[in-house]
Amino acid sequence: MKKILVVDDEAAIRETLEQILGYEGYHVQKAGSGPEALQLMSSGLPDVVLLDVKMPGMDGFEVQQQVAARGWDVPIIVISGHGNIETAVEAVRKGAYDFLEKPLDRSRLLLTIANCLGHHKVVRDNRVLQQQLLEGPPLVGDSPAMLQVKDFITKVAASDATVLITGENGTGKELVVKAIHRASSRADRPLVEVNCAAIPRDLVESELFGHEKGSFTGADRPRTGKFEQADGGTLFLDEIGDMNEQAQAKVLKAVEESRFQRVGGDETREVDVRIIAATNRDLTAPDSGFRQDLFFRLNVLAIHLPPLRERGDDVELLLNWFMADLGRRLKRKPLRFHPDALAILKAYSWPGNVRELRNLVERLLIMAAGETVKPVDLPPMNVVAQEAGMEEGLLACGDFQEFKSRSEAIFLQHKLRENLYNVSRTAEALGMQRSNLYKKIAKYGLQTQPDFG
16 A cells, blocks of 8 residues: 655645545555654655645755655655745755645546656666666676776776767677766766667657657656756766767757756756767768767767677687576576587677677577587587688688689678678679679578578
8 A cells, every 4th residue: 555645734634635545545644744744754754745835844845855865765746835836846846746736636636646656666666777787797808908998997987077988889888888887986876878879869859858848749747858867977878979960069068068958948957967978980980970079078088899809818708607697597507618619609700799699698598408509509600610711721722713712702701791691782882793692602602691590
């Protein structure tokens, strides 16, 4: 049974609300003053507080401040007479969920409470999920490239300067962001992520800065943006290269001045946010569509994450780490890797980087026969070993024609994999007729299916 605390200095209002809410199945507590309310909450937090603004002694605004100062995680709905609307609106700006005007409308009261409970559950669940995400997985690897990344994290974590992380998809940009946040003085504050590529272009500003009620069709209530949600913490702007130019201009202003306005609003809001941005694009390219002034503002501290093909020494470490971690999650015994299977995996170029490796380990845990992963247990990756052997045997070719054939096979297989085995796209990239490419695929027995399905 959900518990609601009613705080109002008028006994008649307390009694009326107790009857209405009790009839709806809520357990109701009552307090006639601010100090009494705080005393009740110190014994056990309710699920929602209905808080009057105008009370003698300690008013509702002071109660709200005390709740925040004590770190109590409880949503507050402010109730106010007509003459105190301005104060009630200010209370909402300071963190209250909503306000209701007296005399209270029963239907609106019940709807607001239901929405408040639902909203608070989502916020609480997201907080738990975020904590779980922040706690794992670690940055695995001791190759020179990864040691450089770890050293970078150690050096920049204590700073509040903006960070720009570049690298291919799947290289672990999110893990670096979490590691920086964990090691910073903001670790106990929110880490808020925005995937700029996943937000419709016309909603980016609303997502980042929030909006006021009625600012556009469908904006039926004010909304807090990601900048406000990250206040005091870290804001991670992922795939920032996909952000439209209008939003880029507003982000530049917000980053430089630490203040902004909601969409449809005229109030300037100030925030204390550290910005970390990430992209898999070259933001300095002439055709990138990215503002160079914003690039230079973000590029204060920069790190490029190496692809897995440049971290060969880390492949075995990653395979074993994911095998242990996923085995625990899937409740399966971790598997060992036969030396021949391990050699194939080390020779593979991993176009999907660490993400692809993780997916492979999960597949092997489910599909492999026996306790040791053998080459036969791997997906169609024979071409990897074949290419590796061909490359080693190039200098052993008996004549130039054999050398040309082997070199061509290696090159074409690489281009097919680079274009995700789309034959038409590969032929176009090579400036070759598709029918001619098909002939060469048949001639050399090249792989035309993805490595992992």
